[in-house]
Amino acid sequence: MRIGTTLTNYIIQNQRHIEGATGEFTGLLNDIAVACKKIADLVNKGALVNVLGATDSRNVQGETQKKLDVISNELMIEALRYNGHIAALASEEMDSVYHLPANAPRGKYLLLCDPLDGSSNIDVNVSVGTIFSILKAPDGVTNPSEKDFLRPGTEQVAAGYCLYGPSTMLVLTTGHGVSMFTLDRDFGEFLLTREQVEIPVDTGEFAINMSYQRFWDQPITQYIEECLQGADGPRQKNFNMRWVASMVAEVHRILTRGGVFLYPCHSQLRAAGKAGKLRLLYEANPMAYIVEQAGGAASTGLERILEVNPEEIHQRVPVILGARNEVRRVDELHRSEAG
Known part of the structure; x- marks a missing residue:
């Protein structure tokens, strides 16, 4: 794939090799990318838009939630609930599975996410990120329950994260290697900047x-x-x-x-x-x-x-x-x- 290819075109080109592909997966990844762009914007502005600091609430793990934990979770839901690409969502910031509104179209995927990983670093301006995992939704189930999410990681269709650092980067795998995309803020697109990432077998x-x-x-x-x-x-x-x-x-x-x-x-x-x-x-x-x-x-x-x-x-x-x-x-x- 040519360096500089947009995330959307990258996914579309890869889907051409998948028999029976409908474009729904491309739509889902675009939804996630939209949420990540919005979160990146808030992380970048920080105190300018009053999103730093903690709330009075705790998540299901008993951890004090940062303002951006809550906002990031809401942005992820907002980007996904009415687009017809998921059947349900589970988040580290919610006690239980998020069920779509009754009038929302259902998709064939399940999303699991940590909307803002490393949120203890927010107030000191150190890199944070969003992590996501995609599973296939069970056939014929319109309102998935918790048990539908309880599958080993080998069943993931795709996984990725978005890093909010000096530059905003989205890293993605669909089971065929790892690719990195960097957000070009001038025109608001994630562009391919590295393909087939490899971790050396040894390290110091x-x-x-x-x-x-x-x-x-x-x-x-x-x-x-x-x-x-x-x-x-x-x-x-x-x-x-x-x-x-x-x-x-x-x-x-x-x-x-x-x-x-x-x-x-x-x-x-x-x-x-x-x-x-x-x-x-x-x-x-x-x-x-x-x-x-x-x-x-x-x-x-x-x-x-x-x-x-x-x-x-x-x-x-x-x-x-x-x-x-x-x-x-x-x-x-x-x-x-x-x-």
Whole structure:
């Protein structure tokens, strides 16, 4: 595909190779792109339009919602509910599935999204983003329920994210590699700027929140210790550490220059009754799909993320993703501990 191709033309050209394609998928991606452009505009303006700061509400996970969390969720719903491209939507910011209005046309897709990932960074002007995952809606179901969303990540039709940084970028996979699009603000279109993204199998860079070190399980402790020992340790090379506290930014860095990202479960999370920090359906699955399509790997430490069978829509899992050989090493340490 020619660099500079618009997102719409890119999808249309790819759909020509799919038997029975109707254009509905192209329409859905355009809906998502419209919502992302609106969110990007608000993120860019920030305090100028009074969207910074927290609300008085909490989401289903018990987290205080930022103003832009709520607004971004509303913008995603607004862009999708009457266009006939989805049958229902599930969001990290809502307790349950969002059902379309009775008079709205139904489409053949389900959308799962984290409307504003990394929202703790909003007030300090650090990159945030939107993550989305697309599934096929079950045939003949006009009002999908939660159980219709509970499918492993291997069943995703597409996944992507939009990064709101110095430039706004939309990263997408439909199961045939990963492509990156950059928003040209002069005429409001996402333009193709990179195709067939590949993550190097080896890396000298890891990302983890070191403040939880005292709570880690032994496999994570050992892995990070190996990295920190650098050229003098068993890995015989030096590692750099990064941490942005925005999964979109972390994954984008890995796609751009390599690396590995770890958000493991630990004793403090377990004490709170949680199996991990990141949500399987809204964060782990779409990012795992993207990373695998770029030649990387994504694991909970014990199993491939895309093969986890979800039990509820806000389920959490440990996440280790990025350079294939590093993810494999973390998996080896977990299996060794498990015996």
